[in-house]
Amino acid sequence: QSALTQEVSVSGTVGQKVTLSCSGNNNNIGGYAVGWYRQISRGAPKTVMFGNSLASGIPDRFSGSKSGTTASLTISGLQPEDEGDYYCSVWDYSLSAHVFGGGTKLTVL
Amino acid sequence: QVQLQESGPGLVKPSQTLSLTCAVSDDSITSANYYWSWIRQPAGRGLEWIGRIYTNGNTNYSPSLKRRLSISVDTSKKQFSLRLTSVTAADTAVYYCARDSLFITGASFFDSWGRGTLVIVSS
Numbered sequence: 001q002s003a004l005t006q007e008v009s010v011s012g013t014v015g016q017k018v019t020l021s022c023s024g025n026n027n028n029i030g031g032y033a034v035g036w037y038r039q040i041s042r043g044a045p046k047t048v049m050f051g052n053s054l055a056s057g058i059p060d061r062f063s064g065s066k067s068g069t070t071a072s073l074t075i076s077g078l079q080p081e082d083e084g085d086y087y088c089s090v091w092d093y094s095l096s097a098h099v100f101g102g103g104t105k106l107t108v109l
Numbered sequence: 110q111v112q113l114q115e116s117g118p119g120l121v122k123p124s125q126t127l128s129l130t131c132a133v134s135d136d137s138i139t140s141a142n143y144y145w146s147w148i149r150q151p152a153g154r155g156l157e158w159i160g161r162i163y164t165n166g167n168t169n170y171s172p173s174l175k176r177r178l179s180i181s182v183d184t185s186k187k188q189f190s191l192r193l194t195s196v197t198a199a200d201t202a203v204y205y206c207a208r209d210s211l212f213i214t215g216a217s218f219f220d221s222w223g224r225g226t227l228v229i230v231s232s
Contacts, residue, residue, distance in 0.1 A: 002155065033216045037156075043225075044205065045222050050220075051216075087155065089158070089219070091217055093215070097158060097169060097171055098146065098161070100158060
């Protein structure tokens with residue numbers, strides 16, 4: 001069981017706005033910014049964003065936010081190339097360890 | 110843009126030691142701004158953080174792996190390494206190394222990833 005909770009799957013149509021969530025606790029998300037990573041066809045993960053800052057090469061239709069112990073990744077204007085598995089991760093103060101969510105499979109219909 | 114490359118045996122026998130090395134392409138391995146992490150992914154499953162090391166040798170390990178785990182760094186060779194002892198089939202996974210970018214708040218994130226290397230534990 002993962003320390004962070006993500007939806008197993010999310011789907012949307014091209015152009016739609018979708019939001020992926022990542023829930024934790026006060027020892028991790030409540031205290032630190034969250035990283036988001038995309039994995040396509042089980043290849044190497046690619047960094048999407050950290051906190052509300054986009055990684056290099058990521059289009060600005062992606063945005064990040066946090067409220068309390070839940071972080072969110074929003075894609076405004078979904079594109080076919082956005083499909084993939086999305087993982088959230090954050091430093092956990094009590095564990096002195098990074099923790100990951102179980103991942104969300106994003107499908108573009 | 111930093112490049113990371115994992116290397117090591119693709120097949121390890123049960124009860125033996127898994128050893129991997131990650132080569133870093135630039136001098137950021139000596140920078141105070143980064144940790145250096147290992148992450149793995151068993152087939153069909155999600156990402157699992159293994160541990161990390163700082164340029165001065167300070168480490169943090171996953172609580173579930175720390176009894177069997179050792180991570181070291183050789184800044185002169187621009188590389189860091191993973192040793193996992195007493196492996197079982199459950200340690201079969203793709204192993205990634207990643208640069209762990211550190212912020213003054215204590216938060217950090219993985220800003221660069223290696224391509225990963227598959228390690229199978231089998232006799």
